Amino acid sequence: MPAHYNVLFLCTGNSARSILAEALLNHRANGSLTAYSAGSHPSGVVRPEALDRLESAGIPITGLRSKSWDEFALPNAPRMNFVFTVCDNAANETCPFWPGQPMTAHWGIPDPAAVKGTPEEIARAFREAFTILDRRINLFLALPLATLEQLAIQHEIENIGRS
Numbered sequence: 001m002p003a004h005y006n007v008l009f010l011c012t013g014n015s016a017r018s019i020l021a022e023a024l025l026n027h028r029a030n031g032s033l034t035a036y037s038a039g040s041h042p043s044g045v046v047r048p049e050a051l052d053r054l055e056s057a058g059i060p061i062t063g064l065r066s067k068s069w070d071e072f073a074l075p076n077a078p079r080m081n082f083v084f085t086v087c088d089n090a091a092n093e094t095c096p097f098w099p100g101q102p103m104t105a106h107w108g109i110p111d112p113a114a115v116k117g118t119p120e121e122i123a124r125a126f127r128e129a130f131t132i133l134d135r136r137i138n139l140f141l142a143l144p145l146a147t148l149e150q151l152a153i154q155h156e157i158e159n160i161g162r163s
Contacts, residue, residue: 005033005145008080008102011087014039014066016050016113016126018086021133027059028137036078038069047113049126057130075099082157086133087111103150105157107136136160 007025011018018037025035044066051061071077080102086109109132112125139160145153 003146005081006078007033007035007082007084008069008072009035009037010039010069010083010085011037012040013043013113014068015043015045016047017109017111017129017133019046019050019064019066020054020126020130021084021086021107021137023054023059023061023064024130024133024137025140028134028141033141034078036072036080038067038072040069042066042068047126049112049122052123053126053130084157084161103154103157105154105161107133107161109133136163139163 009018009021009025014037018039022035022037025033029035046064046066051064054061054064072080079100081100083102083104084107085104086107109129110125112122112129115122115125140157143153143156148156
């Protein structure tokens with residue numbers, strides 16, 4: 001495995017969960033990994049509740065945007081080492097070919113953007129999504145990627161998605 005890793009978080013709309021994961025991993029990784037996010041059918045807009053959740057946790061939101069996964073299938077795109085789906089729709093879709101055959105896992109969580117209700121209920125859904133992603137990202141960052149064999153890493157990232 002390389003000294004630096006690129007991670008892509010996929011969802012359908014790329015407006016909430018995958019954006020949260022991108023920002024969280026970039027913040028927690030201290031430069032050892034670079035996270036990106038994308039959607040199969042991007043909404044074109046990042047949910048303000050996701051940005052509010054990140055800002056309230058002290059995580060930078062500069063540069064976050066809703067984008068298509070097609071950007072990461074181009075020849076000049078960063079080569080991904082890991083691709084994680086964070087919604088069930090994206091997990092069931094046919095993904096583009098990712099050069100280099102990155103390791104993949106499904107880390108599905110409920111969609112906070114789909115929650116209807118009071119502002120407090122919506123905020124709670126975004127907080128819960130953030131908490132689940134934060135826990136999974138911390139588990140991922142605790143893996144000794146440089147010393148594990150690929151099969152062991154694949155097993156661990158799949159287990160994280162079930163946590």
